[in-house]
Amino acid sequence: MVHLFVLFCLWRLVGVFADTDGLKSVSVMEGDSVTLNSDLTEMMDDDLILWRFGTKNTLIAQISVMVDSIAVYDDVLDGRFRDRLKLDHQTGSLTITNTTTGHAGYYKLQINSERKSFNLTVYARLPVPVIICNSSQCSLSSSSNCSLVCSSVVNVSHVTLSWYKGNSLLSSISVSDLSISLSLHLEVEYQDKNTYSCVLNNPISNQTRHPNITQLCRTCAEVHLHCCNATEAVIRLVFSVLVGVATMAVLVYDVRSTRG
CATH class of the missing domain: 2.60.40.10 (Immunoglobulins)
Known part of the structure; x- marks a missing residue:
């Protein structure tokens, strides 16, 4: 039982390292196409290739050479990949066309027992300042x-x-x-x-x-200049109003003095 437990722990460790080792960062502009390369020149007769996306490892594409089967599952995840996935029949590389920010995230490639990971970043197009x-x-x-x-x-x-x-x-x-x-x-x-x-x-x-x-x-x-001219006009108007008020006050005072 001890040996089985040790083997199980080693298997889990191998799985963890296989999922995190060889992470490649890939960037693309929104609306452009991007290819995640398998690094294969051609597939062997017994190759099984699986492409998964996201934290839930959702299967989005697979190739089984042995049974001559190629499939893409572009209706998963609310259809964000619909009509956007293309598989290279010779190398197993995955191409995503007309990318959106919803396609950003982690992709995992499994070729038989070998695993590779990709971190895709999708940048939105920039406006002209x-x-x-x-x-x-x-x-x-x-x-x-x-x-x-x-x-x-x-x-x-x-x-x-x-x-x-x-x-x-x-x-x-x-x-x-x-x-x-x-x-x-x-x-x-x-x-x-x-x-x-x-x-x-x-x-x-x-x-x-x-x-x-x-x-x-x-x-x-x-x-x-327009601003300053407007300010000057306002100052002159205020000054004219003050002069008018002062003149009226003097006239009223003179009239009252004369009557007195």
């Missing part, structure tokens, strides 16, 4: 600088928003949460001739926007 001038602050003092804001609303994880001057990184901000608005400021001179770029990226892709300094800063200057 937007650059505007920051006209929220109105000041009567003139300045040779204008403030640019690069922003993006993202619904993906593990993204970074950065400002570059040429190839040099000026500033950046990274987030790992979903559904968040990112923004990053940059102060430039109105006559700046340098090349700037705002980049939104994740580990496998990026979106870049280059600001037109002349056009954006002119817009900022026009808004600044």
Whole structure:
């Protein structure tokens, strides 16, 4: 009985190491296809190949060379794999087409007694960032600088928003949460001739926007001038009202004095 218990423990340990050994990380952009390679050049006559997905090890595809059987079970797991699974009849590799974030997770390949694992990460496509001038602050003092804001609303994880001057990184901000608005400021001179770029990226892709300094800063200057002119007009109006009130008060006082 002791020997049987030891053999059972060894068998369990072998199973644990077989499930975790050789884990490969694979990344793909949402909507693209990805192939999980079996690393076989061709299958043998007695090969049995099983593909499983997720923590529950749901069987999604299998090949039995001995009985000449090939099957995909793409209706499992709410049909997320429907019409998306393809098996290579020669190597047993599995291809997932038109990927979505629902396909991310762990895949396990069993070739007879050999096991391999894959961790698939599916990244959503990134939006192009937007650059505007920051006209929220109105000041009567003139300045040779204008403030640019690069922003993006993202619904993906593990993204970074950065400002570059040429190839040099000026500033950046990274987030790992979903559904968040990112923004990053940059102060430039109105006559700046340098090349700037705002980049939104994740580990496998990026979106870049280059600001037109002349056009954006002119817009900022026009808004600044309009804002300041409006402020000056308000100040003049308030001053005129105060003068009018003071004049009326003097007239009333004079009339009362005359009657007295």
